[in-house]
Amino acid sequence: MLDDGIPARGERLRGGALREAMLRLREEEKLRARDAATRLGVSEAEFVAAKVGHEAIRLKPDFPEILRALSGVGEVLALTRNEHCVHEKQGTFETVVIEGETASVRDGGGLELRLFLNRWHHAYKLTDEGEMGMIMTSLQFFDADGTAVHKVYLTENSDRVAFDAIVGRFMHADQSNELNVTADERAPDTTPPAEGTRVAPGALRVALEKAAETGAPISVVVGNPGAIQIHTGPISKVMATGPWYNILDPRFNMHLHEAGVDTAWLVREPSADGVVTSLELFDATGRRIVQIAGERSPGTPQSPTWRAIVDSLSLSHAA
Incomplete structure (x- = not known):
């Protein structure tokens, strides 16, 4: 470990040591979770897992039922991103359809989700400080290598009682603050069009x-x-x-x-x-x-x- 809390080359922080490094980093730099995780040499899922017992709760990977239960929460902010673009949309999980390992979500306000649950592996409830000191509460879902695939944030119009019931219903028996992730060596899913x-x-x-x-x-x-x-x-x-x-x-x-x-x-x-x-x-x-x-x-x-x-x-x- 270097003096600034950043791991030395080849060192991978876990559990309490990772959370301590996160707290030091937060005091010095205002970084988003994804960027802070990269700085510390871990995946975003490991970054969140290190907060279990404090700001985070690990959930069972029962993704179809969690999605169905979200319909009772009312308005939320859905967030999906990739390496270069972030998409944030307020809406509801009004209509959730599960077909095998694929789920679709629609509401009447222009939100649509297509979710590929075979890529979902880890789930957490997180309460953390966002921009301008606001407390943000969310469900966060990650793939096998610890990359975030989708996040659902509460808004001022969300039903927090229904949300808390989801967390209680799906709380995982394992509340350790360490997580093992596996490297994703699959090729890119898409390539530029042959015709265009x-x-x-x-x-x-x-x-x-x-x-x-x-x-x-x-x-x-x-x-x-x-x-x-x-x-x-x-x-x-x-x-x-x-x-x-x-x-x-x-x-x-x-x-x-x-x-x-x-x-x-x-x-x-x-x-x-x-x-x-x-x-x-x-x-x-x-x-x-x-x-x-x-x-x-x-x-x-x-x-x-x-x-x-x-x-x-x-x-x-x-x-």
């Missing part, structure tokens, strides 16, 4: 700005191997803050770390309702970061406004 029009990565800013200006309803899709989260509807406030480009609406936020974008593509696919066009961004490993498309439903084509936006990108942002 390559455009400059800056096309995303233009598309979102025009969507905000025109009020054109869009879908914003962000995923990882264990979860895909979708916002559908109009957006209004877009802006850059440091290295991040953001959608900052009252019930929906997206944060894109633009340095992680390697390529951007306009992808056109035929459907019974005409051509469906999306703007898709990929990182250097071939993983999809985010997908933006015009809102559509069965029997209804994408709007002329969205088509005009993507047509302008083909001309002005060709790569």
Whole structure:
């Protein structure tokens, strides 16, 4: 261990030693959990597990029943992210459908989740200090290598009694503060499309700005191997803050770390309702970061406004 609490090369902190290092790091630097875990040389799941007995409670990995029970909590904030993009959407687990190892969640306010439960391995309830000193309470789910696949945060409108009942019902018998994770050596799930029009990565800013200006309803899709989260509807406030480009609406936020974008593509696919066009961004490993498309439903084509936006990108942002 180095004097600053950061583990020496080859040293892996666990349990109480990891929590002590976390507390020292928090005093010195305001880091998000994912970044702090990386700094300490552990996965985010190990980072959370070290808090068991204090801020965290380990839950049984009964993911289908936990998801069904969340319908009783009412409004929550669902968060799904990958290495370069964060998707935060307020909504409810109003309709939960489980089919084998796949789950889908929908509500009437534009939230949709597609969850791949074979990638879910660990679950925790966490009460921790968030930005500006706010106390944040959440359920957090992780894959085998300790990467977060999905998080569900309480809001001021959540039913905390129902939430506490979930925690009590699914509390794991093992409340140790150590966790064993396994390396994920699987290849990337997606690669850039074989057919599509390559455009400059800056096309995303233009598309979102025009969507905000025109009020054109869009879908914003962000995923990882264990979860895909979708916002559908109009957006209004877009802006850059440091290295991040953001959608900052009252019930929906997206944060894109633009340095992680390697390529951007306009992808056109035929459907019974005409051509469906999306703007898709990929990182250097071939993983999809985010997908933006015009809102559509069965029997209804994408709007002329969205088509005009993507047509302008083909001309002005060709790569």
